[in-house]
Amino acid sequence: MILTLKLLRIPLPMLLDSSSSLLFSLLLAQLPVFTSASPVPQRRPTDMDKLSNQTKNLMKLTQELLREHAFDSDVEPHRFRSLPEMSNRSANDLNNLELKPTLSQLHADLKLYEHHFEWLNKVSKKHHHPALPKLVEMIREMKSLINLLHRQMLRVEAPRLTQATPSLPPHLPYQFDVLQSSHELLQHFKLFCDWAYRAFISLKPKVSAVQ
Numbered sequence: 407m408i409l410t411l412k413l414l415r416i417p418l419p420m421l422l423d424s425s426s427s428l429l430f431s432l433l434l435a436q437l438p439v440f441t442s443a444s445p446v447p448q449r450r451p452t453d454m455d456k457l458s459n460q461t462k463n464l465m466k467l468t469q470e471l472l473r474e475h476a477f478d479s480d481v482e483p484h485r486f487r488s489l490p491e492m493s494n495r496s497a498n499d500l501n502n503l504e505l506k507p508t509l510s511q512l513h514a515d516l517k518l519y520e521h522h523f524e525w526l527n528k529v530s531k532k533h534h535h536p537a538l539p540k541l542v543e544m545i546r547e548m549k550s551l552i553n554l555l556h557r558q559m560l561r562v563e564a565p566r567l568t569q570a571t572p573s574l575p576p577h578l579p580y581q582f583d584v585l586q587s588s589h590e591l592l593q594h595f596k597l598f599c600d601w602a603y604r605a606f607i608s609l610k611p612k613v614s615a616v617q
Contacts, residue, residue: 441576457554461603467543472589472592489518489591494599495601500505500604503612518572562616579598
């Protein structure tokens, strides 16, 4: 205490003066500021944090595209026969997910979506689809997520599943067909991103236990 006061260059008689009691109290309150240690460094995000954040960003991009090109009428469903099945995935299953099989399946699903969106990008160019710039950004983000997920799979020794051959629609002659296909694919991918985001969060403690 005396050492600290000397460093502050305050004469001891001044502290005994009743008129200086308020100043003394203020100085005491500031002592932790002068004597505190270096600030604690922030925790670096893990790969699972990055996976969940990138998935959330992809979901945001998908929602933006759906809002910009919303349909007033119902879209004909089931144009895409080889998309991952989402009806059998529920929030109740999240706590029971196994680490390696889930990472492997999510990777295979994302690769399948990548094929579908690259196909959509190709047909959109032919019809000058207005959403093309954001669609390109979406594919770029998806590739980044796939690479990050593959790196995490290598760390926990999760196997890479055999890639399924996508079943894509035939040639789309009209722009309206492209718009309908875009809408259905984006709706499906939005559901997938929502589930995958929750899955990455649920799997995070299990990754920590393995590494």
